[in-house]
């Protein structure tokens with residue numbers, strides 16, 4: 001299980017580098033990130049969130065959490081102007097949820113966990129999640145789209161959440 005960076009940690013603002021070769025190290029990181037994502041009850045996780053600054057995203061939108069997906073060096077192209085709001089959360093901004101508007105349909109071009117290139121049209125939750133994760137690789141958090149008042153409240157909420165969790169762990 002890898003530690004997940006929490007907002008407003010500046011390392012979350014790092015721009016991720018492209019992956020050159022999908023070697024054994026990358027495959028180990030993929031396995032570790034998938035385990036970390038399941039443990040944290042997330043449906044997506046970007047390498048940035050575990051302080052590894054490479055263009056790697058893992059995701060599992062399935063019911064029984066048994067079909068993980070890997071996106072390496074992903075490129076996203078919005079296919080429609082139409083945007084829709086979605087109540088987003090983030091494993092790096094625990095206990096904060098708010099509405100974010102994003103294009104409803106995007107094209108994804110990426111490499112899979114074996115390094116093979118693929119292309120996919122995404123709508124619905126996959127479109128929301130891949131754009132949320134892509135933001136992480138570009139040092140962007142969903143709270144950046146909210147008002148400064150909401151960002152202040154988010155910082156306070158995360159601080160309180162982490163303090164409470166610390167106390168809990170000390171017992």
Ligand SMILES: O=C(O)C[C@@H](Cc1ccccc1)[C@H](O)SCc1ccccc1
Nearest residue numbers: 042043044045088089090091092129132
């Ligand atoms: O922190 C992350 O990047 C993982 C997010 C991905 C996500 C954010 C917004 C909308 C969809 C996915 C976590 O999975 S947040 C927890 C969660 C779980 C189920 C549905 C939505 C959010």
Ligand SMILES: [Zn+2]
Nearest residue numbers: 089090091092
């Ligand atoms: Zn997130």
